Amino acid sequence: MKNILVTGGAGYIGSHIVRDLGENSYNPIILDNLSEGHREACAGKEFVLASINDTEALDAVFSEKNIDAVMHFSAFAYVGESVTNPEKYYLNNLSATVNLLSVMRKYDVQKFIFSSSCATYGNPVYIPMDEQHPQNPINPYGRTKFMVEKIIDDYRAAYGLRYIALRYFNAAGAHPDGSIGESHRIETHLIPLVLKAISGEKDRISILGSDYPTPDGTCIRDYIAVTDLAAAHRAALELLLSGGESACVNLGTEHGYSVKEVISACEEVTGKKAPVITAPRRAGDPPELVAKTSLAKKLLGFTAKKTDIRDIISNAWQWEQTRRY
Numbered sequence: 001m002k003n004i005l006v007t008g009g010a011g012y013i014g015s016h017i018v019r020d021l022g023e024n025s026y027n028p029i030i031l032d033n034l035s036e037g038h039r040e041a042c043a044g045k046e047f048v049l050a051s052i053n054d055t056e057a058l059d060a061v062f063s064e065k066n067i068d069a070v071m072h073f074s075a076f077a078y079v080g081e082s083v084t085n086p087e088k089y090y091l092n093n094l095s096a097t098v099n100l101l102s103v104m105r106k107y108d109v110q111k112f113i114f115s116s117s118c119a120t121y122g123n124p125v126y127i128p129m130d131e132q133h134p135q136n137p138i139n140p141y142g143r144t145k146f147m148v149e150k151i152i153d154d155y156r157a158a159y160g161l162r163y164i165a166l167r168y169f170n171a172a173g174a175h176p177d178g179s180i181g182e183s184h185r186i187e188t189h190l191i192p193l194v195l196k197a198i199s200g201e202k203d204r205i206s207i208l209g210s211d212y213p214t215p216d217g218t219c220i221r222d223y224i225a226v227t228d229l230a231a232a233h234r235a236a237l238e239l240l241l242s243g244g245e246s247a248c249v250n251l252g253t254e255h256g257y258s259v260k261e262v263i264s265a266c267e268e269v270t271g272k273k274a275p276v277i278t279a280p281r282r283a284g285d286p287p288e289l290v291a292k293t294s295l296a297k298k299l300l301g302f303t304a305k306k307t308d309i310r311d312i313i314s315n316a317w318q319w320e321q322t323r324r325y
Helices: 012-022 057-063 079-084 088-104 140-159 190-199 227-242 261-269 294-300 309-322
Strands: 002-007 026-032 045-048 067-072 111-117 162-168 170-172 205-208 220-225 248-253 257-258 276-279
Touching: 002 012, 002 045, 012 026, 012 227, 026 057, 026 162, 045 057, 045 205, 057 088, 057 248, 067 088, 067 227, 079 088, 088 140, 088 309, 111 140, 111 227, 140 162, 162 227, 170 309, 190 205, 220 227, 220 309, 227 248, 227 294, 248 294, 257 261, 261 309
Parallel strands: 002 026, 002 067, 026 045, 067 111, 111 162, 162 248, 170 220, 205 276
Antiparallel strands: 220 257
């Protein structure tokens, strides 16, 4: 059974990866400082309370465990916060990741799955966006992801690291059994915000701009189910374990939904109306972000299974009603 170190494994995406790995004959070892994650999200799994900038803690894990590969999710991910407090993002997302890579080198662990982002592209030049799309991130969060991609490619060339960097578009949903889901300190994602407004946890949902050059005037995004993301990470891991070469790969569905379409789908799934107001545009929001995913199919054999936004919302709604953390 392969030992996979999952940094940030108590977070939203990380916990779903851990679940998927455990159900597919891997042994996930979680390292998380719980600044954003939840211990309950990975109950029953081997857990180390530590940060990736803690060299002593990393040494202990790598020396005691025969780590076969690392999956790296320990990043701060609030775009707005990255603008107002970039140092926090450069210290954790960038500097601490270099520390992790240094310890991996020390113990000759050469397989690395990196949680990257479509934020590395910045404003779209064309839609759908493939992996050759120009990368021009427009905020510190996106720049940290972009920089780490460059760093790990330098490690590939110099030290033999093999990596897959997975550029997500909009992760969404929850596990179908309702046991794990999205629970952020500050919620910024559209689907949980709409569902919280429908359930009465929030007063309303604000549509941030209704005058974009899209069919209904609201922003369009490509939503990929978090369980599909988990399957894609496992496929990337299996590619590296079988000797596959390094690559950067988009993860999405190749289909976009507008803000209004998402709200309408939430209302359809829940049978309840959402209290909606229209507000001014948010600075830096591109009108449309949709992935081209042919490389994921070619390299990883991966195609998203949940392409109907209502299926994703249904899982998210079940989680919102029974949330455990």
